[in-house]
Amino acid sequence: METKEKSYPDIFQADCLSRQVLQLVADQWTPLVIYALEGGTMRFGQLLKRIDGISKKMLTQTLRVMERNGLVQRVVYPVVPPVVEYSLTPLGQTLREPMEALRVWAYGHLQEVAHARTTYDQRDQKPIQDEVATLVQQR
Amino acid sequence: METKEKSYPDIFQADCLSRQVLQLVADQWTPLVIYALEGGTMRFGQLLKRIDGISKKMLTQTLRVMERNGLVQRVVYPVVPPVVEYSLTPLGQTLREPMEALRVWAYGHLQEVAHARTTYDQRDQKPIQDEVATLVQQR
DNA sequence: CTGTATCCTTGGAGATACTG
């Protein structure tokens, strides 16, 4: 009964629930869906157009997972042709703030990341003996 | 010259730099590495033990990408046996706050997500006619 | 319009062995 009741607290543990929850948003499309739905309800086709590069298959799949985890609500209007609207649930709304922080971070550090990349990519072309030596001395 | 200079601003654009930057942390392991390095410098083997479930290969790969993007610094001490230390760069440090917000969110909504899942998983076993009808009336 | 079903390809990732 008490074998594996609470693996809650340690996010570094593989079977930890908190890790699973963290990784709800740790994929390619979920953050973009959240950003898209911040403005309010959207239909499937609207999301498909808004999120450039996503396929119908991946959008469906992403939305299903998000729905399962309680982040989005899916409302079907049985008319022809079908109308399906997606929106953030109250739980999903609570993600807006942390997600927004991440987006702001991304916008604010474009240059630094780009610069780090070119620096790194050029490093392999050059000798780095001096740098290694310097770093060793730090110890 | 001015063909594709600035695809900066729109994160919904596939080739947008901001999207790439956002997705630096949108994978399974990067957030955990950041959390692990918040406490300070760690060696390769320490990270491997701390982050349960990660393989040597994935840890190496994750660290290399993070290093390339300027999030972590890798310092090699040319001794035998080798010592390699990883730490967050100043740029990586700026990610701590938004990442911490995400972790707090995860911890704070374990129950809700778990509950949403069981509800969703049980839904397919039952008729849902009433709910659909209700939702339709909302329009 | 909003999907599902199927096929098919690619590469992501584990396992294992080897190296400085």
Added chain:
DNA sequence: CAGTATCTCCAAGGATACAG
């Protein structure tokens, strides 16, 4: 200790066609 190299395999995901 901290990786790299190689092999292998499964599954993520694109393309396409079809359905309600």
